[in-house]
Amino acid sequence: MARLASEIDVNDVLGEDGIIKQYIAGFQPRQSQLAMAQLIEQAIAEKQSKVIEASTGIGKSFAYLVPAFLSSGKILISTGTKNLQDQLYKKDIPLINKTIVSGKQMALLKGRSNYACPHRIKKHRLQRRFQTPQLNRVFEALQDWCETTSSGDIAEFSDIPENDSLWFYATSNADNCLGSECPDFRDCFVIKARKKAQDADVIVINHHLFFSDQALKDEGFGELLPDIDVLIFDEAHQLPEVASNFFGRSLTMRQYELLMRDIIDAQRAEARDSKQIQDVCHQNEKRIADLRLTLGKFNPRGEWRHIQNAPEIQQAVGELESSMDELLEQLEAMKTRGKELAACHARLDTVRQLLSDFMQPDSNDVTWYEWNERSFRLMISPVEVAEQFRQQIDRSLYKSIIFTSATLSANGSFDYFTRRLGIQDIDPATFISPFNYQQQAMLYLPDDMPEPNSDAFARVFAEQCCELINATAGNCFILFTSYRMLTLTADVLRRRLKNKLFIQGQQQRSELLNDYLKTPNPVLLGTSSFWEGVDVKGDKLKLVIIDKLPFKSPGDPLYKRRLQRVTEQGGNAFMDVQIPEATINLRQGVGRLIRDIHDQGLVMIADNRLTTKPYGKDILQSLPDMQRCRELSEALQYARGLQSKG
Numbered sequence: 001m002a003r004l005a006s007e008i009d010v011n012d013v014l015g016e017d018g019i020i021k022q023y024i025a026g027f028q029p030r031q032s033q034l035a036m037a038q039l040i041e042q043a044i045a046e047k048q049s050k051v052i053e054a055s056t057g058i059g060k061s062f063a064y065l066v067p068a069f070l071s072s073g074k075i076l077i078s079t080g081t082k083n084l085q086d087q088l089y090k091k092d093i094p095l096i097n098k099t100i101v102s103g104k105q106m107a108l109l110k111g112r113s114n115y116a117c118p119h120r121i122k123k124h125r126l127q128r129r130f131q132t133p134q135l136n137r138v139f140e141a142l143q144d145w146c147e148t149t150s151s152g153d154i155a156e157f158s159d160i161p162e163n164d165s166l167w168f169y170a171t172s173n174a175d176n177c178l179g180s181e182c183p184d185f186r187d188c189f190v191i192k193a194r195k196k197a198q199d200a201d202v203i204v205i206n207h208h209l210f211f212s213d214q215a216l217k218d219e220g221f222g223e224l225l226p227d228i229d230v231l232i233f234d235e236a237h238q239l240p241e242v243a244s245n246f247f248g249r250s251l252t253m254r255q256y257e258l259l260m261r262d263i264i265d266a267q268r269a270e271a272r273d274s275k276q277i278q279d280v281c282h283q284n285e286k287r288i289a290d291l292r293l294t295l296g297k298f299n300p301r302g303e304w305r306h307i308q309n310a311p312e313i314q315q316a317v318g319e320l321e322s323s324m325d326e327l328l329e330q331l332e333a334m335k336t337r338g339k340e341l342a343a344c345h346a347r348l349d350t351v352r353q354l355l356s357d358f359m360q361p362d363s364n365d366v367t368w369y370e371w372n373e374r375s376f377r378l379m380i381s382p383v384e385v386a387e388q389f390r391q392q393i394d395r396s397l398y399k400s401i402i403f404t405s406a407t408l409s410a411n412g413s414f415d416y417f418t419r420r421l422g423i424q425d426i427d428p429a430t431f432i433s434p435f436n437y438q439q440q441a442m443l444y445l446p447d448d449m450p451e452p453n454s455d456a457f458a459r460v461f462a463e464q465c466c467e468l469i470n471a472t473a474g475n476c477f478i479l480f481t482s483y484r485m486l487t488l489t490a491d492v493l494r495r496r497l498k499n500k501l502f503i504q505g506q507q508q509r510s511e512l513l514n515d516y517l518k519t520p521n522p523v524l525l526g527t528s529s530f531w532e533g534v535d536v537k538g539d540k541l542k543l544v545i546i547d548k549l550p551f552k553s554p555g556d557p558l559y560k561r562r563l564q565r566v567t568e569q570g571g572n573a574f575m576d577v578q579i580p581e582a583t584i585n586l587r588q589g590v591g592r593l594i595r596d597i598h599d600q601g602l603v604m605i606a607d608n609r610l611t612t613k614p615y616g617k618d619i620l621q622s623l624p625d626m627q628r629c630r631e632l633s634e635a636l637q638y639a640r641g642l643q644s645k646g
Contacts, residue, residue, distance in 0.1 A: 010037040013066045013099060020062070020099050028597075032431040033059045039429060040402055041067035044230055049401040049426045051236075051418060053408040055433035055624075056591050060404055061092050063431075064232050068202070069102045073229025073399065075202045078210045080235030080242070081533045082110070083510075088234075089204045107200035109225075111209050112190050115152045116142070117172040119184040123265075124169045135166070142170055152189025161508070168258075175255075175347050176262060181339045198226045207239060211246040211392075229399045235533070236403040237584060240420040243389050244558070248381035251354055256288045259351065263331070263344045270338025277334070280327045287320040295371040303557045304358070304367040304378070317359070324352050354380070368557035381558045383565050386422030393423075401426075407587040411618045416580035435594050437624040443590075444468075444604040444635040445611055445628065452548045452607050458485060461606050462492035464632065465545055468604060471639035474499040474521030476543040479531055479589045481550050486525050489547075499523045504530060516540070532588040537596045542642045544593045548607045549619070550585040551578055579615050583622050590623055602639050 013020050014034045021027045036054055043050045044067055054060035065088075068075045079085045089108040097104065121143050138159055145157050160166050172190070182188065197203045203225060233239060260281040267277050294316040298307050307313050331345040358378050361367045370377050382388065393401060403426070408417045414428040446464060450456040469476050476499075480486040490503055502516045504526040516522045517540055524530070531550070552559050563573040586605075593601045603626065610616040611630075629635055 008070065008100070010034065010041050010066050010070065013037075013070075014062065023095055023099050030057075030059060030434050032434055033063045036060065036063040036429075036431045037066050040064050041070065043402065044068070044071045044073070044400045047399040049398075049423075050403070051408060051414055051423065051426050051428040052402060052404040053414070053428070053430045054404055054406060055431065056406050056594065057433040057435045057597065058431055060406070061088060061234070062096065064234070064402055064404060065092060065096045066100070068230060068232065069096050069100045069104060071230060074200075074226060075104075075230045075232065076210075076225060076228040077202070077204045077232045077234065079204070079206050080238040082206065083533060084234060085110075085204055085206055093202065093204070102201075104201035105199065106202045107193075107197040107204070109193055109197040109203055109205045109209060110153065111206070111212065112177065113167075113171050113173055114154055115189040115193060116146050116149075116154055116157070116170055117177075117184075118143075118146050118187045118189075119178070119182050120172055120176070121146060121170050122184070138166070139170075149189075151193070175259070176343070178339055178343055181343075200226075203228075207233070207235075207242040208246065211243065228396070230402070231393075231396075231398045231400070232402045233404065235405055237405040237407050237417065237588075239389075239403070240385060240417070243385040243421070244381060247385055247388050248379055249354055249357070250377050250379045251351060251358070252377040253288050253292055253375040256351065257285060259344065259347055260285050262340070263327070263348070266338065266340035266344050267334075270341050271334050274330075274334060277327070277330050280323070280330055284320075284323045284327055287316075287323045291316040291320055292371065292376050295369060295376050296373070298371075300371045301555075301557065302368060303561070304369055307369075308359075317355075321352075321355065324348065324355070328352060366558055366561040379558075383558070383561050384420070386420060390422035406591055407584045409622070410580035410583035411622050413580075416577070416584070433624065435597060435599075435624070437594065437626045440594050440600050441624065441626040442602050442635070442638045443623065443626040443628045444602060444632075444638075445630055446604070446606055446608070446632065447611070447630040448632075449606050449608045452609065457606075458488040459492075461485075461547055462489045464604070464606065465489060465493065466496050467632065467636060468543055468545065468602070468639055469493075469497060469499060469523055471636045471643065472543045472602070473643050474523050475540055476523045476545065477530065477534075477536075477541060477592055478523065478525045478545045479547070479592070480525065480527050481548045483527060485547050486527060490525055493523065493525075497523065501525065531585060531592070534592055535595055536592070537599060541593065541595075541599075542601045543639065544590065544601065544603045546586070546589050546603070546605045546607075549582050549605075549609060550589065551582045554578075575615070579618070583619050586619065587622060594624070600642055602635060602642065604635065 008019075011034065012018060014029060014037055016029050018029060036052060036058060039050065039052070040063065054063065068077075077088060079088065085108065089106065093106055097106070121139065125139055125143065141159055142157060146152065149156060154160075154167060154171065160170075179185075185191065205225070263281050264278050267274055271277075294312050297312065298310070328345070328348055331341065331348060335342040335345040355378075358367050358380055361380055364382055364384065365380050366383055368379050368381065370379070403423070408414055408428070409430065410416055415424075418424045418426065418428070450460055465478060478489065480489070486504070490501065493501055500519045500522050502512050502522055502524040504512070506512070507515070509529060512524070513534065516524050517536070522540075554560055554563060563577060566573040566576055590603055593599070593603055610620055629638070
């Protein structure tokens with residue numbers, strides 16, 4: 001029988017005789033899980049913050065959920081992925097709430113683009129934008145669904161795939177939302193979801209939405225979320241990158257083209273007698289396209305300062321700025337004629353200011369561009385986010401903040417993670433995995449691999465993949481550091497293996513994983529998005545192969561400037577940044593293999609720098625303590641043993 005939260009502590013729930021056993025068949029108490037829960041319980045009681053590395057197998061979700069539900073405060077849980085967000089809200093939190101009678105109200109809050117927009121759906125149907133009968137039927141069904149759904153979460157409407165461009169017309173974003181001026185404001189699903197979150201005691205969001213809320217506060221537009229007592233960041237290792245992306249600003253060619261389209265739509269709806277504005281919009285479309293053609297004459301990616309003084313760049317940017325200013329002047333005179341025109345004027349004014357800032361960036365920012373044959377984007381990115389992140393969490397006056405992940409340290413040090421977020425003063429703690437890696441796994445480091453940058457590497461790597469996959473009969477993840485290596489290896493595997501191959505990019509990630517789990521002896525090939533957040537237990541994953549150490553490309557403009565900044569400040573960019581970052585990412589990849597106390601498997605890392613370079617020893621020490629081998633024959637023998645056990 002469930003007991004009231006006020007009558008129990010974490011030991012009563014997760015300890016040897018814990019009541020959670022009544023709700024989870026076969027639940028085994030884990031000392032590391034209990035110790036982590038006790039630390040968080042103490043931190044909440046004493047209004048402290050903690051950085052906690054909880055190795056795979058601890059059960060960190062329960063370790064922070066139990067003390068959170070036992071506390072009297074309001075709880076905000078921020079995750080790195082929608083998958084974990086849904087798992088917490090639909091599975092873990094209901095179970096804990098059932099175990100502990102806390103009386104807390106729960107809410108799941110997603111970003112604006114995850115909710116249907118009744119106003120835009122009606123607007124685009126009336127404009128008859130969709131000329132084919134099939135698209136019209138889909139939009140009619142979508143409007144019918146909007147009238148019956150309680151949440152408006154587009155994941156519930158399966159007639160349109162998750163990433164289909166059609167959702168652009170059925171959802172809103174920060175640029176085109178009319179806010180309280182919207183005629184369908186009372187029916188807005190985003191507002192309803194936010195209202196539910198404001199009234200809740202436990203709210204589950206993601207990192208992107210956390211920063212959105214903070215940005216709204218800074219701009220004086222209120223907030224999405226209520227005052228929070230305890231903030232828990234799960235998958236906290238993702239925070240520095242998410243923060244960097246969020247604190248940055250961008251202008252894309254597609255964004256600008258969509259704005260021109262919206263201005264024309266607004267003119268047709270609210271100022272039909274002012275058709276001349278369409279000509280100015282078309283002129284702006286030509287100017288943005290001209291800039292794309294001009295950028296195509298240079299490297300497809302780089303810092304803006306390297307090309308900004310080229311005469312053709314100055315001409316293309318100058319002509320775009322002039323066209324923007326002309327359009328702004330016309331919209332200024334028309335913005336009182338309707339809400340859509342006023343909103344478009346404000347959006348164009350923001351874009352014009354962004355372009356001005358791009359041309360004259362602050363000292364902490366790097367301006368860079370990215371080009372392809374169909375589009376481009378201009379980015380303003382902060383070199384470091386520590387000061388901005390620290391200011392945000394300090395201003396919010398949280399009583400306790402918990403940062404947790406399976407991978408926050410490199411070679412036993414948390415310095416890299418805490419420095420990037422400006423939280424060096426927060427005490428770290430590590431809780432080791434209950435898995436017996438010596439008995440459950442082997443790490444194979446080939447002693448005869450070519451150098452990673454050698455022309456022969458791809459061929460030898462693919463050959464070893466084939467042999468190991470045959471030995472385990474499949475059930476394998478191959479994790480790559482580049483699409484080029486993935487493509488080369490996939491070509492070889494198609495010719496030499498009978499196993500069904502699942503290749504990143506051919507399906508949505510969730511569909512790819514679901515089909516993988518349903519297929520006998522599958523092999524999955526993926527890049528960065530499959531290195532983490534993927535949980536495959538049992539015999540469906542016996543072999544994880546990693547091609548190279550996951551060093552980030554030093555050619556990335558923002559990353560390059562970060563490395564330069566460390567060097568300028570007297571540090572060692574390779575040892576202070578590149579090695580810790582690669583170590584944390586590698587730990588994530590290796591961590592895909594053993595997800596349960598009964599799992600067994602083999603990991604191959606084909607990069608010989610682990611054994612030939614001085615830094616390799618430090619990276620290896622950060623990995624789980626598995627058996628190790630250097631000979632292919634020994635690895636194959638171990639792999640065949642896994643097949644027989646399966």
